[in-house]
Amino acid sequence: MSPLPEFNMAESSFNWSKSDNGMPSPTNDVEKGSYGDYAHLNNDTVQSYTWDQVTVTVKDRETKQPKKILDNVSGYVQAGEIIALMGPSGSGKTTMLNVLSGRDATSNAHVEKSLRVNGKTISYQNFRKISSFVEQEDALLGALTVEETLYFSARLALPRNIPKAERIARIEGLISSFGLRRQARDLIGTPIRKGISGGQKRRVSVASQLITSPKILFLDEPTSGLDSAASHEVMSFIRDVAKNNRLLVIASIHQPSTSTFELFDKLLLLSQGRTVYNGLVSGVTQYFADLGYPTPMYTNPAEFIIDMVNTDFSQNHDEAQRRLAHLQDSWTKSEHQQAIDQKISEISSQQSSREAVQAQTEANPLMVPFTLVHRSLIKAYRDVIAYGIRIAMYVCLAILMGTVWLRLAPSQENIQSFTNAIVFGAAFLSFMSVAYIPSFLEDRSLFIKERANGLYGPISFMISNFITGAPFLFIITILFSVISYWLSNFNPTGGSFWSWVLFLFLDLLAAESLVVLIASAAPVFVVALAVTAFANGLWMSVGGFMVPPKNLNDFWRYWAHYSDYQSWVFQGMMVGEFKDRTYSCGSGCRCMYPSPLEQQCKIAGSAVLEQYGYGTDRRGMWVGILIGIIAGYRLIGLAILYMKKK
Template identity: 30%
Template sequence: MVKFDRERVGQAIMSIGGNGVGQVLVAVAAALLVRIFSGPEPALLLEHDIELEDWEKVDGDIEVGEESPVSRKVSPVTIRWRNITCSLSDKSSKSVRFLLKNVSGEAKPGRLLAIMGPSGSGKTTLLNILAGQLAASPRLHLTGIIDYNGNAYSNKRAYKFAYVRQEDLFFSQLTVRETLKLAAELQLTKISSEEEKEEYVNSLLLKLGLVNCAESFVGDTRIRGISGGEKKRLSLGCELIASPSIIFVDEPTTGLDAFQAEKVVLTLQQLAKDGHTVICSIHQPRGSVYSKFDDIILLTEGALVYAGPAHEEPLEYFSKFGYNCPDHANPAEFLADLISIDYSSPESVYSSQKRIYGFVESFSRHSSTILYATSSEKRQISARMKFRENNLLKRGGWWRPFCLLLKRAWMQASRDGPTNKVRARMSIASAIIFGSVFWRIERSQTSIQDRMGLLQVAAINTAMAALTKTVGVFSKERAIVDRERSKGSYTLGPYLLSKLLAEIPIGAAFPLLFGVILYPMARLHSTASRFGKFCSIITVESFAASAMGLTVGAMAPSTEAAMAVGPSLMTVFIVFGGYYVNADNTPIIFRWIPNVSLIRWAFQGLCINEFKGLQFDCQHSIDIQTGEQALERLSFGQRRIRDTLIAQSRILLFWYYTTYLLLEKNKPKYQQLEPLPHDENQDHRLIESLNNDNMEKPQPGTPRLSSELSRRVPSFKFL
């Protein structure tokens, strides 16, 4: 086996001087040499592969043609779909709107397929259906046929799939390398040694062009991190770990500049060359991006206009109807204009709709003309791709994912500098303000109310600070967890337990900081044991409030909704917290609320800790003489601090258990594909027609608008 030292080859190429022509000639010669010895694998290096600084981070040589311990072969999968129809019913108006209507096509391994069309044409809907990720709704009705290598849709899980969504969601405090390494450790079991893990992560970083930012934090809107294009490629990397046969990518270039968009699509093209079946939805790519597509599907208003090769074929197809692409024009823009409705005037609306309806009808008559990779190309792809044993982590393991998630949760919590600084400053500021207002409380009769007010404020401040922090963060984290759980990386139990344990040190620091400043300023019961109990009560209360925030975040559909529900729910607990309404005077219908109010239990514990053993100055016989008498008036006389801590712990566990149930209940559900009401022989005829290399080519004709088309495509209506 021939062994190539890629670093030395790169240095030899880059060391050639002159005007660059010599470098180009040497690079081409090297590529041909590699091609001779390496067989059908791609010989030309990607742009980031030539950079010497990238290779310096990977130790050892690479043996061409020999599989490394961490290389992952792809099982080739051809996906075919026929007559996909998705409708949305409106019960109030008793009308039906078609999102997709009789859409057929296929995607093959080794080719990059782009689903194109104007906004609202059904691109993302089709992508979600093919990936089995269309959100379930009782108003939706989905029918059609999808098969994978000839197997029915129900056998989809026999193959490995990846779905890169439009939103790139990560833990912001992890670096790019840590994100990939953790994803690999969660999904893979046969990579045991640290050296193999590092080699595997390094290979992904090189493949995706992320070496230069490997040690950078991912970041978010608050923390500066990697660019949008790098995040998109990192999303691809996390999905590539399992060596998926099919990769679905939703709008990969949205929000990216031209350079980053081209790099992302170049990565998708390379993945297709590696044997993956890559399907992406895209709105209107620039010319350099469009040239990287192997096949395209054109949709408009949910109907299929064209499906086939992406380069000259669609231009030739539409030219037969009299629509020629101007010279030096972007084919993607030409096609987008051709299948879009012009709303500038009633005449243009009618003209464009008539044109589009003609395209739909014409292509439906020649649906067997979908041209994709030839049989020879398919044989070449299959020859170099061998089925690899599934190394995915099987569900049932508990300890390993728990340790990994605990490590991640601790890194995320401890590195969140901006949030921790704000919480620390707020704890210090609120303690100083409250301590100044209740400065050195005396033992007079009026001080009784002051002490109760201070303890109530301390309980409310601690709970609200913990609640708002958790609610603001968990909604985004929940989306990440849902995606990871859908891939089978772990279950809910290890995640929730790791989150609870990881946040104990950070969560305890701020109540302690608050108590250390407030307690001496207010001159509360000045013994070390009482101070320790004070800090313990507000710390456990903080944990319970955080658990409540998790429940609110799991229940609310968005961060905004959670921020509205959380404080409102806390206000109810404050009212029944024991200071404003005496527990004995609470109406029977509401007496259960104080038992679940973390404010009430914290306030009760703080009062017992403060008032027991206190003596107050008395001027009249009716005055309160002892702290025990003050507790009796609050209905806390027969309570103990231990009861308070036990009740708070129960509330904490209650909220965590409720969070678990809500996350299980709200687990994403996807729309089921219903089969078409026809015999199975039609499916076999469809597959045979798609595999036929000598298909009938469309004959040029004048598109016409007919009543038959209106019946077949009911979503199309003249405006």
């Protein structure tokens, strides 16, 4: 499979040289950025982004009174600058990043804010076109290469009027800008196949969000999970891209090393929702020294100031609280705060006469599902966990079943064995659909990230997921059936065999759809595994084999049995085996089931079906019910995806 036939990374139209700091820099004539010309997105440039008196209020869980988790936070960032949002746990930096990026601040919160781009308020739709958000966790498909990850980001994110040559140029430019040329064709990495390093994954995550040439980039803990060397490496690349391309970068960061801290231009330090410092990183130590809190020698200034505003682990909590109140009040009354307010006012007074961005042509919505299917097929082809291991597992189960129920003779002593084999073939195979949970959770994580950035919605995701899975499930069905059906000596007619294939295929489709529903509602592996296993155990109990449907009590029969996809599969397979087949009664001609063929020392298969209360002319209805159940699972899963943002 050659997933990227459109371009060759070796044939780059960009020439690269080393800048003074050792990082690659563009030497071609595209001065607006190494990853594409912004003119295709809008005709204006973003010079500034301001926020004024941002306040977020929630109801306190204990007192039930209003509680401010952000209180009158103001600031600004200009083109080419990187500002760090810092503070101890619970300081409000994550909420602040959400507010600034246009996301929901937190649940059930009242938000007061004034956000302006180039001094002017713009619509959320246009703001999303000029901004991008990089999540804390790397939501990447491990089975794709670095190059393919950026390729599909471009396919999903870029408007359809962007020429193909420019798409290629942006991918090549980003790969070079982030020092990923050697890793371009390396896999991101799966649990089985080793891929690129953690720092390189972070660079890929950032690069994939820069494919649209955003003007404002939000980073949620970009160095989370990385050691100090990898953290510095990642932020160095981000800093160079921001400077070279005049990006505005706002990043929440926990406690960077000294070298990483110095890569930021500005710092917004929060504690208990209030500003403690907002200004140049180079001036923070002097500011605290002037207040009587000098940074000790050989101490990381980032670590020192975080400790200064953190009251959670202080031995003397009252003293720490007084110190924090002093720092917060000092900032509110400082000349620095007044200068920021004046600067925000100046930017607002110089606002453009039009919105900061022009409307752009959207990506073709009809192409999104096809792009997702293409990407998923590559993943399924390479990631053995997704379907490779499952195919091998089902083949082994087919051999097991075929050799355990080997060449059963059509006699009455084997009627129960045939029935047991049908239950094993239908119920146990659907139970093994739990193996799909890890793969779906990976896909869902990527969907959550891409949906938050406005690339596509739940409908495209659900359609592509179904289209990708159906062919593989059909392959599994054929492989299992060809081996097990004939080895076990089920009804040896073509019609019965294809009836078995049809119902087993619908069985696997329903089982996988159930996994999608449950994992969408409970996107935690252990929880999804437990709930799926319980659901399949329930379906096996009420499916009609353990207790015939006519003997089930009304409670289980009317809500569980009739909604159980396994019960309809069991009926379909039973009819396929017994409808047109006869079984010998053995020596003494003592037939276990009364039938019109008893005088011939035979049992008509229809007599077996009568014991279960199954008709022989309802297979079309059962197929329709199964399709309805599959559609129902998918629609409920779709509704859950719409309701859940994370």
